[in-house]
Amino acid sequence: MDADRLSEVLDATYACLVRHGVRRTTMDDIASAMGVSRSAVYQYVRNKDDAFRKLAERLHAQALQRARQAAAQDAPDAHRIRGVLAAKHDLALQLIGDSPHTAELMDAKARLFAETCSTFTTELHALLTDLFTQAGTTDPARATEAADICLALVIGLETAPDSRRLLPRATDALITGLLQQNTTTVVTDPGPAGALTAPA
Template identity: 50%
Template sequence: MSKRAPSRKTSETERGPETGPAGDRSAGDDSEDARLDPILTAAYTCFTRHGVRRTTMDDIAREAGMSRPAVYQYVRNKEDVFRRLTRRLLAQTLADARAGLESKDELADQLTSALEAKLRLTLRLWQDSPAHAAELLSVDARTSADLISEYEQAMRDLLAGAAGRVVPPRADAEEFADLLLAFTRGLEADLSDHATPVRRLRHGVQLFVAGLDHARTNPLESV
């Protein structure tokens, strides 16, 4: 009787050894260990190439040029890799958003730069993985909901902080930030033409800020 070939594992929680450095490392230690860089880079390549469900730890190890046991010295399983990668991508997006706010003088330009950083992340996934972007985004929302929530709150705080310096007395800077984020999420829903959402984002932010300027110069009309 011929032996059956081993089946390809597809579990999102494919597990490695329960002991070792990865089990003791806190969530914020990624930047302290340069060995995570090739693992996370390889994971991004594999996730965008195969999708999250079809990617195995063997795929990630092979792409990183490491043995599977070596990879498990730094991560616990595929879900751990995915969360670490998500955390890194979101942290970079927030850093880009902060840089955009600090590099511009006009409020509309500041807000546009910050929101473009958010939009670029989604565009990047669709450009790098047209076949799997929807899966990546849905898995991200399910597996890393807490990270997404923290990211959205941090982005909201950045936008509200910028808007709060110029909004009229009766305006709510946080609600204004929520409107901007909702508008951007709407643009992210249709990325079939990558240039269109960027153009609409810039135009939309200008309209939002024009509304603020009008309310500030005509306070009685906003009562």
């Protein structure tokens, strides 16, 4: 299959999505956006649903690639974690900002996109868990929980006003707190007062 031609089909599918949404887009719309016949489009996608699935897969794969690049950087742990979260946030802002319809591609409950969204989130979660483990989170449950918290923060910010400005501040505060848990352990003083002390 000609990858460049498939890319053109998906570009045209996205243009139709921006204007019409998934339900109202037809194969004729996609063909018209490309300036080709409908039969020409069928050489690259089976039907409209297939075109939208492939489009969602492409956009999520691109975001995942950015997240993997951020995780692999020779940089402090907090910077790499922040980069992974930014990759997800940037995808959300692009899709939410382009049109009221494009956010459909992130709908994990939608029949067409559920698997793509679920796989993307699972991959991001694994990246974050690994990064927290590398940063010294020796308890696997704690590393998993840290990844959960980070993803919840980004998802919560995706539709917040001015989220692009808020994300760096919010992630810096959150990541700093989560990473500090790796070096500060609260223990019970066996002395008579039973006070809680933190090692120096």
